[in-house]
Amino acid sequence: MAKSQSKTAADASVEHKSRRDFIVVATYAMGAVGAGAFVWPLVDQMNPAADTLALASIEVDVSKIAEGQSITIKWRGKPIFIRHRTSSEIEEASVVSQDDLRDPEGDEVRAQKPEYLVVLGVCTHLGCVPLGQKVGEVRGEYGGWFCPCHGSHYDSSGRIRKGPAPLNLEVPPYSFLSDQVIRIG
Amino acid sequence: MSASKFSNPVVRWIDHRLPIFSFLEHEANEYPTPKNLNYFWNFGSLAGISLVIMIVTGITLAMSYTAHVDYAFESVERIMRDVNHGWLLRYIHMNGASFFFIVVFVHIFRGLYYGSYKAPRELLWMLGVVILLLMMATAFMGYVLPWGQMSFWGATVITNLFSAIPFVGESIVTWLWGGFSVDNPTLNRFFALHYLMPFLIVGVVILHLVALHRFGSNNPLGIDTRGPQDTLPFHPYYTIKDFFGLSVFLTFLAAAVFFFPNFLGHPDNYIPANPMQTPAHIVPEWYFLPFYAILRAVPDKLGGVLAMFGAIAILFVLPWLDRSPVRSARFRPMFKIFFWILVIDCIVLGYVGAKPAEGMYLLVGRVATVWYFIHFLAILPLLSVIETPRPLPQSISTPVFGGGGGLAGAAAAPKEKV
Numbered sequence: 001m002a003k004s005q006s007k008t009a010a011d012a013s014v015e016h017k018s019r020r021d022f023i024v025v026a027t028y029a030m031g032a033v034g035a036g037a038f039v040w041p042l043v044d045q046m047n048p049a050a051d052t053l054a055l056a057s058i059e060v061d062v063s064k065i066a067e068g069q070s071i072t073i074k075w076r077g078k079p080i081f082i083r084h085r086t087s088s089e090i091e092e093a094s095v096v097s098q099d100d101l102r103d104p105e106g107d108e109v110r111a112q113k114p115e116y117l118v119v120l121g122v123c124t125h126l127g128c129v130p131l132g133q134k135v136g137e138v139r140g141e142y143g144g145w146f147c148p149c150h151g152s153h154y155d156s157s158g159r160i161r162k163g164p165a166p167l168n169l170e171v172p173p174y175s176f177l178s179d180q181v182i183r184i185g
Numbered sequence: 186m187s188a189s190k191f192s193n194p195v196v197r198w199i200d201h202r203l204p205i206f207s208f209l210e211h212e213a214n215e216y217p218t219p220k221n222l223n224y225f226w227n228f229g230s231l232a233g234i235s236l237v238i239m240i241v242t243g244i245t246l247a248m249s250y251t252a253h254v255d256y257a258f259e260s261v262e263r264i265m266r267d268v269n270h271g272w273l274l275r276y277i278h279m280n281g282a283s284f285f286f287i288v289v290f291v292h293i294f295r296g297l298y299y300g301s302y303k304a305p306r307e308l309l310w311m312l313g314v315v316i317l318l319l320m321m322a323t324a325f326m327g328y329v330l331p332w333g334q335m336s337f338w339g340a341t342v343i344t345n346l347f348s349a350i351p352f353v354g355e356s357i358v359t360w361l362w363g364g365f366s367v368d369n370p371t372l373n374r375f376f377a378l379h380y381l382m383p384f385l386i387v388g389v390v391i392l393h394l395v396a397l398h399r400f401g402s403n404n405p406l407g408i409d410t411r412g413p414q415d416t417l418p419f420h421p422y423y424t425i426k427d428f429f430g431l432s433v434f435l436t437f438l439a440a441a442v443f444f445f446p447n448f449l450g451h452p453d454n455y456i457p458a459n460p461m462q463t464p465a466h467i468v469p470e471w472y473f474l475p476f477y478a479i480l481r482a483v484p485d486k487l488g489g490v491l492a493m494f495g496a497i498a499i500l501f502v503l504p505w506l507d508r509s510p511v512r513s514a515r516f517r518p519m520f521k522i523f524f525w526i527l528v529i530d531c532i533v534l535g536y537v538g539a540k541p542a543e544g545m546y547l548l549v550g551r552v553a554t555v556w557y558f559i560h561f562l563a564i565l566p567l568l569s570v571i572e573t574p575r576p577l578p579q580s581i582s583t584p585v586f587g588g589g590g591g592l593a594g595a596a597a598a599p600k601e602k603v
Contacts, residue, residue, distance in 0.1 A: 041270030
């Protein structure tokens with residue numbers, strides 16, 4: 001009975017075929033929009049929350065860092081290396097030929113003020129924290145940082161020189177608010 | 186089962202080894218369903234969808250919730266203010282709980298009215314009562330998690346119910362608490378159980394569906410289907426009807442979420458829990474109010490607890506209390522009257538449960554409590570004996586196509602236009 005009914009219904013609707021198709025497609029489309037509107041909040045709730053984003057920038061007083069010393073601070077849950085470089089380190093970093101670099105980048109581009117190098121202390125290979133911040137730690141063959149996980153060597157500008165890491169240590173967005181204070185993020 | 190049912194060779198290959206497509210085809214597509222189901226039969230699928238909505242929003246809320254007495258309240262406020270769309274997820278979850286209970290209550294009363302609990306669907310009905318119990322436990326523990334004043338004192342009062350058990354009551358309550366009052370261990374385990382129990386509900390729902398599909402849906406006439414002329418394939422006839430019902434349901438849910446999100450809640454739960462001070466007037470969530478009224482109607486601690494749990498336990502034996510062979514209230518003139526009295530009785534209990542337990546409210550609550558039990562324990566068994574049911578139609582199709590049955594004229598007229 002159901003079959004014969006739907007058959008006659010189909011016969012009768014031939015002339016309205018396009019109108020019925022339109023209604024069906026429009027219904028599916030509205031359903032898809034509704035489902036999407038419900039799914040998006042479920043997905044987006046995993047993105048950083050407003051209070052997490054509010055902590056995304058910090059200010060640091062760099063005047064306390066003696067020449068040749070580094071500090072490590074936490075920004076967005078990751079370590080930031082701020083190094084007050086000696087003149088010989090700056091010299092070393094600026095004379096390197098771009099041809100010797102895996103990820104060519106000039107030191108003057110990486111450091112807004114040559115005395116202070118600000119980089120993300122996260123190895124670009126697989127995310128370990130390289131050594132070289134504390135006095136006495138291994139600083140690698142190029143006098144910068146050395147990642148103990150898989151042996152990546154970074155120079156005094158935080159550029160990759162040897163080992164598996166593909167890129168230089170990332171320079172976070174920062175600016176000097178005054179001569180002593182920088183804001184990261 | 187023939188493999189040629191599917192034209193797609195990949196589907197056929199899989200189905201031969203894992204008959205998932207045959208199963209779906211059989212249970213969801215061609216599944217023969219009585220053709221005379223009315224809109225009260227939408228509430229089963231609505232309950233299932235409510236469960237899914239609750240699980241999905243609940244899992245996402247759990248990603249931002251902290252089950253610790255020092256952080257729980259603040260983490261919920263953080264969900265409301267800082268987490269992306271957190272307010273939406275929480276309001277859907279909060280109001281979704283209420284709507285879930287509305288849907289399930291309608292579903293239960295539909296079963297009561299049309300005798301869906303009678304043979305051969307007794308286990309189907311009892312599994313439903315198990316689902317109700319699990320839902321109540323889940324809802325209660327969920328209400329504790331925001332760790333507001335109502336959360337804390339609700340948890341204290343409800344867990345103290347078990348102290349009414351003779352001899353071991355106190356030990357059981359201490360065990361439930363994991364300490365000597367509702368505290369951090371209690372909150373932690375309630376969170377763990379609140380996360381677990383919906384999945385238990387899913388398991389029982391699957392059993393509920395297996396039992397349902399054994400004999401198929403009951404129907405408004407309460408008579409068995411007698412062949413293809415009495416049924417329609419579930420798809421597309423009832424899938425489209427369920428979707429229509431769903432869109433109406435979601436409209437109401439959205440209206441509550443967006444315009445009255447706290448209408449069914451209690452403002453005191455936006456005050457952080459304070460173990461040193463009980464709010465002046467504590468009430469459970471609205472869906473517990475009838476049971477709360479029964480608890481308070483009995484002037485004895487153990488008696489009250491037994492009456493409250495008995496009000497649900499009695500539903501388990503309902504198929505054996507109502508011995509009338511006629512299922513649908515349409516053909517039971519006396520049962521129909523008492524059914525509506527029971528509905529009013531439950532509403533009265535809910536109303537009284539929200540009021541202070543004193544004076545007139547207490548008296549009305551007691552009368553309504555006694556009536557609740559009289560209905561199930563005395564009236565239903567008695568009706569089975571003294572009531573004369575009206576004659577049943579020959580089959581579902583008979584009244585539609587004429588030729589007998591009291592409903593012929595009324596039901597046939599609109600159908601002829603199809």
